[in-house]
Amino acid sequence: MSSTTSFDHPTNAKKFNQDQARTHWHDSALWFIREKRDRMAKSLPEWETLRECASQIKAHTISKLADYLEEFEKNAKARGATVHWAKDADEHNRIVLEILRKHEAERIVKSKSMLTEECHLNPFLEQNGIEVVDTDLGERIVQLRQEGPSHIVMPAIHLKKEDVSDTFHEHLHTEAGNCNPDYLTESARQHLRNKFMQADVGITGVNFALADTGGIVVCTNEGNADLGVSLPNVHIACMGIEKLIPSVDHLSIFLRLLARSATGQPITTYSSHFHGPREGGELHIILVDNGRSNLMNSDDYRNSLKCIRCGACMNTCPVYRRSGGHSYAATVPGPIGSILNPLRDAKHHKSLPFACTLCGSCSDVCPVQINLHEQLLTLRTEVKNQNQLPISKTMPMRITSWVFQRPKLYAWLGSVGKFFLRNLPRFMIYNALNPWGKNREMPEAPAESFRQQYAKRAKKNKPQ
Amino acid sequence: MRVALFVPCYVDQLYPRVGMATLDLLERLGCDVDFPAAQTCCGQPMLNSGCDTDAAPLAERFLEIFADYDAIVAPSGSCVSMVKNHYEHIVHGDPRYEKLRTKIFELCEFLVDVLKVDSLPGNFPYVVGLHSSCHGLRELRLASDSERNTCEFNKPQQLLQMIEGVQLAELKRQDECCGFGGTFAVAEEAVSCTMGRDRIADHLQAGTQVLTAGDMSCLMHLAGLIQRDKHPIRVMHIAEILAGYEVPQ
Secondary structure (H helix, E strand, O other), X not given: OOOOOOOOHHHHHHHHXXXXXXXXXXXXXXXXHHHHHHHHHHOOOOHHHHHHHHHHHHHXXXXXXXXXXXXXXHHHHHOOOEEEEEOOHHHHHHHHHHHHHHOOOOEEEEOOOHHHHHOOHHXXXXXXXXXXXXXXXXHHHHHHOOOOOOOOOOOOOOOOHHHXXXXXXXXXXXXXXXXXXXXXXXXXXHHHHHHHHHOOEEEEOOOEEEOOOOEEEEEEOOOHHXXXXXXXXXXXXXXXXXXXXXXXXXXXXXXXXXXXXXHOOOOOOEXXXXXXXXXXXXXXEEEEOOOHHHHHOOXXXXXXXXXXXXXXXXXXOHHHHOOOHHHHOOOOOHHHHHHHHXXXXXXXXXXXXXXXXXXXXXXXXXXXXXXHHHHHHHHHHHHHHOOOOOHHHHHHHHHHHHHHOOHHHHHHHHHHHHHHHHHOOHHHHOXXXXXXXXXXXXXXXXXXXXXXXXXXXXXXXXXX | OEEEEOOOHHHHHHOHHHHHXXXXXXXXXXXXXXXXXXXXXXXXHHHHOOOHHXXXXXXXXHHHHHOOOOEEEEOOHHHHHHHHHHOHHHHOOXXXXXXXXXXXXXXXXXXXXHOOOOOXXXXXXXXXXXXXXXXXXXXXXXXXXXXXXXXXXXXXXXXXOOOEOOEEOOOOOOOOOOOOOOOHHHXXXXXXXXXXXXXXXXHHHOOOOEEEEOOHHHHHHHHHHHHHHOOOOEXXXXXXXXXXXXOOO
């Protein structure tokens, strides 16, 4: 289960599907979470109202983002935090490195942050001689395996406990073949405890930033963010600018939606609020754009900035469940990733808007009502407009459109096609050129089309 | 009521029985049905492939052919949703479109909401597995879906239950996608077939004898797998069951 190298989703997905037992196991594991989420959503009569409110708050914030960011900066500074601005990933990484250099930090503990993944912070710091340890258990497992996370909330959901046992045996010298979850968790705990104790700086992501208080909120289930920033003196919090909400009064809406949507829990185990640095310490908040303001200016894709990274769209996506997060070859996989990645780099991620049946489940599960599947459809046209669709895909569409504009030609070609489908030997229909027929039978061709039958009937019924 | 019958291209060519069943059913319910012969395809395959400029002339033709009817009815949620929801991108601003989009209906939707059918004749003594096709479900809202916390309703199911003898199969995953997805079925053949086989497995455990849906495209994909894997499930479009057609042998 190594990270895939191809950017082409069908190629990666096909590879994933070769192990059908594993594909089914992956599907069931995520469906289990989706069912838990359904029970939680259905237990709140006000669920749809919460979604509507959250969506409107986010839309409002995005429409006045510059104002709210300034308000946040002012209030965060008043509480003693240092606020940095980064226009892209490189600038973000440089700022982090400067802070670390200033404190001569060599060992870092980091709690889960998709933004630092997006900026490729770990490899950057490692190149600069700094040890970074991911402290979220799932993140640590994939880090030891030198893989990216395959899911934004459950980074190691693609791994079975046997895989974790092998990984821990190799890197943490646990007993070979011992797959007992308690044993494995305890081993990870002992290993991470040492790392926590030695750390010079703690890095966290941010789930919500509150403009009116200048505070930030970090949600974890393992408490690793809290420990990671409580032992060292310096806390660096990295956040995309879209994480802002206007007021602490709005927070309850999002906290109720986040964990229910993500894992089917009523609330994350730890929702920690940081307002300014601890006594004698430093709190650095880095506000990162990295393409977000471009989205803000786009009528078609602005909604995707509402995303609170709960991962519900991944859990519900029937394609994600059966192709695995790594098949997307992107930091954020699944439906939301299939929007964000091609918008940043259409050439590499051109297959992602097509890794979708447009079933719409993601749009209905989304706690902030992002019209995900509609954006994916629009994005397909964008991929074509950027000349990223191969001629093998555009030419057949051009030809069929031309035929469909000529009803008589279409009807004639239909008869010819059906004749061949009825009369050609099997090997000429079922071969490598016909992906439909690899696992499926073709429909049986009837003798007449509907329009022929209709014309005959009309003739018969016509009064003499 | 002057109703135009919109028969999607692949139904016209490959599943004429579905078109005839729709026609029979509408006529029996008192509609004056017309099949405009100039119609071909709504353009969904083109738009779904990102080729909006190839879909545009087909959308234009669709407006010309269908704009003057009182209602347009099609036995396909997916094609109806294309016209109702996605033409917006390509023919926006056309006043004919604003009117037309309120007059186009998926068959079950038309029977329940416009004709207000409350009984249907016939006897269909089978365990029927209803596949909720995604576009009908989540774009046309023919039924409540499992993701949202809304009142439960299901128009196709409501109609099936009017037929004597119908016993509905109870699925474990009520409304999951079958994996067809248009060109997805070919471009992502591996995932598409895994998804389809999972849907069929759910119907097998539920005892489905006749698998039905409002979209022949989903059924074409599932039937292809059923036939290849030799499962004892027959496949019929919902129009065929509602029109009292026999199970094909």
